[in-house]
Amino acid sequence: MWIGLDDTDSKDGGCTTFICFEFVYRLYQKGYCLRSYPRLIRLNPQVPWKTRGNGAVAFHIGKRKGGKILFGRKNDYSLYLDPDASSKEIDEKEIISLLKEVLNKYAEVESEDTNPAFVFVSQTFSDNFYKKAVHELVTINEAIEIIKHEKGSYFLIKNGRGVIGATAAISWDQKRDHTFELISYRDEARWKTPRYVAEESVKKMDDQVSSTFDNYDYENRYNSIVPHSPCPILFGIRGDDVSMLPLCQKMIQSEQSIGWMIYISNQGTDDHVKMKNISMIEPFQSVIVQGNVSSIPSRTKGGHIFFKIKDNNGDYIDCAAYEPTKEFRKVIERLHIGDYLEVYGGIREEPLTINIEKIRIIDLVEVFEKSENPLCPVCNKHMKSRGNNQGYKCKACKTLSNEPVIKRKDRELSIGFYEVPVCARRHLSKPLKRMKTEIRL
Ligand SMILES: [Zn+2]
Numbered sequence: 001m002w003i004g005l006d007d008t009d010s011k012d013g014g015c016t017t018f019i020c021f022e023f024v025y026r027l028y029q030k031g032y033c034l035r036s037y038p039r040l041i042r043l044n045p046q047v048p049w050k051t052r053g054n055g056a057v058a059f060h061i062g063k064r065k066g067g068k069i070l071f072g073r074k075n076d077y078s079l080y081l082d083p084d085a086s087s088k089e090i091d092e093k094e095i096i097s098l099l100k101e102v103l104n105k106y107a108e109v110e111s112e113d114t115n116p117a118f119v120f121v122s123q124t125f126s127d128n129f130y131k132k133a134v135h136e137l138v139t140i141n142e143a144i145e146i147i148k149h150e151k152g153s154y155f156l157i158k159n160g161r162g163v164i165g166a167t168a169a170i171s172w173d174q175k176r177d178h179t180f181e182l183i184s185y186r187d188e189a190r191w192k193t194p195r196y197v198a199e200e201s202v203k204k205m206d207d208q209v210s211s212t213f214d215n216y217d218y219e220n221r222y223n224s225i226v227p228h229s230p231c232p233i234l235f236g237i238r239g240d241d242v243s244m245l246p247l248c249q250k251m252i253q254s255e256q257s258i259g260w261m262i263y264i265s266n267q268g269t270d271d272h273v274k275m276k277n278i279s280m281i282e283p284f285q286s287v288i289v290q291g292n293v294s295s296i297p298s299r300t301k302g303g304h305i306f307f308k309i310k311d312n313n314g315d316y317i318d319c320a321a322y323e324p325t326k327e328f329r330k331v332i333e334r335l336h337i338g339d340y341l342e343v344y345g346g347i348r349e350e351p352l353t354i355n356i357e358k359i360r361i362i363d364l365v366e367v368f369e370k371s372e373n374p375l376c377p378v379c380n381k382h383m384k385s386r387g388n389n390q391g392y393k394c395k396a397c398k399t400l401s402n403e404p405v406i407k408r409k410d411r412e413l414s415i416g417f418y419e420v421p422v423c424a425r426r427h428l429s430k431p432l433k434r435m436k437t438e439i440r441l
Pocket residue numbers: 376377378379380394395396397398399
């Protein structure tokens with residue numbers, strides 16, 4: 001049986017993965033188990049009503065027979081996956097009452113924007129629903145139609161918007177590109193107090209385990225494994241090599257954690273972006289657009305940088321590198337009219353603007369600039385300027401010239417990818433570190 005769950009947290013606390021962690025632990029106490037890694041699935045970051053991290057969870061449960069793959073621990077109790085677990089003997093009523101117990105205790109239901117839902121289905125289904133939910137807007141009814149079609153059941157609290165994420169997380173196909181995240185949880189007594197996670201230990205882990213990513217932003221001194229919200233998570237370590245994550249967890253010096261669990265995830269995969277012509281772009285999508293820079297990048301008072309690109313059909317769209325993208329803005333400011341780019345990012349409404357996550361520079365135009373006054377062909381000495389646009393004159397022999405010495409400007413950019421720093425990175429954005437093996441230059 002597959003269970004999907006979403007929208008249980010709020011800006012003031014809670015966390016859907018923590019509810020998953022608590023629920024999974026209770027399942028094991030009742031003789032159930034997970035048959036594969038629980039899923040942490042991020043959806044379209046552009047949706048206007050998103051929960052804090054816009055992440056849903058899903059997991060495949062069975063009646064436990066054995067299992068040797070360690071994927072989590074709560075206090076002294078180890079959690080093992082059992083891929084061969086039985087799908088029969090599942091008491092749905094027992095599961096529902098367990099889940100409701102955890103939701104009643106930990107879901108932030110009082111919060112206005114929290115609309116939890118969970119979904120039960122016997123088997124996974126086509127990933128078409130996931131593909132839509134990660135890229136654009138989908139409705140609650142679309143999700144409910146799918147569950148009905150799959151003969152599943154759903155439970156909605158308040159408007160039940162979480163049914164979208166819960167359904168999408170089950171619909172995700174793990175044969176797609178994927179990563180893992182080990183999430184470590186705080187003792188309830190410490191929730192909403194400052195976290196202790198030693199930065200030096202994070203840097204050391206980042207340096208020693210190259211299969212992890214988005215751990216630490218050295219330029220901006222930002223510890224990215226620690227959430228910056230009052231949720232029950234102590235830290236989360238993302239990586240490609242699942243076998244390294246328990247070791248990484250041991251390398252982090254921190255306050256006492258009550259346990260951890262490893263999730264399989266679509267984080268860091270660029271699943272949300274889709275190649276589009278500018279005329280096809282709609283608000284709240286996440287896109288890749290190719291085009292020529294058609295206006296000089298300009299900086300606003302708030303430190304945001306805007307420019308336009310024009311695609312091969314002659315359509316234009318604004319692109320923005322906002323202040324939080326820090327040193328990435330220096331790259332954008334070096335762009336010149338005519339440069340050919342691929343721009344990755346989410347679409348903001350009114351006016352339609354791409355909020356840039358990364359760019360690929362495909363072609364750089366040559367830019368020429370005046371380097372010095374011309375030499376007099378008679379005296380071989382530098383001529384003097386006669387004022388704005390009035391050419392040059394040799395002081396000695398009065399020879400005139402209109403042409404300064406022109407030099408090709410060093411663009412200080414190269415063909416290839418540039419991304420926003422770790423401190424501004426979206427969960428779904430594929431870090432260049434993960435792209436190295438497949439870079440298309
Ligand atoms: Zn001269």
